[in-house]
Amino acid sequence: MATWRISCQARSVLSAAAAGFRAGATRTRRASSALGDPLQHSASGSFTGVSRSPSENERLTEKERLRNDRLTTSLFTNSRDFSTAKHEERRKTCDVETMAESGADEDVFDEIKLRFLSFKKNKFLKEAQHYQTLAKIQSPKFMVIACADSRVCPSNIVGFEPGEALTVRNVANLVPPSEFGPSETSAALEFAVKSLKVKNILVIGHSNCAGIEALMSMNDTESRSYVDKWIINGKAAKLRAKSVAAHLDLDQQCKHCEKESINESLKNLFTYPWIEERVVKGELVLYGGYYDLVNCTFEKWTFYFEGRMPGEGRKFSIRDRSFWR
């Protein structure tokens, strides 16, 4: 049995939305189907994806049936207009089924799957036209560089929707200078600025950043740690924080460095000539952001390029600071 069946009006909504793109989409769809589904054709030939044959379903244990029923009920419980009567009505209308599963009782993906199904039902299907357009082309307004920390996802904190922000996340939200060579961050920057022509770059730092704490605590001896080799990109920010906040304890120094490192990353953006060129032309604006995850506040500022000063190099200023609480 297929994991999902979408019928009735759900399918008709998708069909109507897809009609406008049909001609252009044909080639892409053919290309995809020609390649086939790699999950359905693994080298071993033993992986069969998420589908089950009827005989397999007949062998479902009572425990599995109860579990699937619970998953389906949970999905509809998440609906805003849930009620017992509406539950049954909605089941008939949308004909949504969760897949039969095997494996451990406590599947780490149970909750994740429900969230995905909820996203599909409440966002993707309801805004089908928008998502079909996004499937063709992306034109994000923002490039976002944020920390990899699990607590600071920009899509959750400032609500970026799919298609709004090309995002790269790394330890301590650092931008290495171009002379340090290629990195996943510089690759994402190149794609965002040169290909997608984003108009805004936002570097988001945050409080309680373990990456910054590691940077502030590390000694200068050669380390083989991947973390150490990465966070050394923030060394200039560390030195400034140590200098300015020398009289403060390590926690306060880290807080200082968390913001200093954002501006250091913004400065490093100018070591990429195609970024400086667009900023000078007024085609690209750079911003800093700082999320305090203890008090849930957000500080935003514009990182303004004053120009190249003879004998002083580039000069910057911070403008339009705002504090959201």
Ligand SMILES: [Zn+2]
């Ligand atoms: Zn962090």
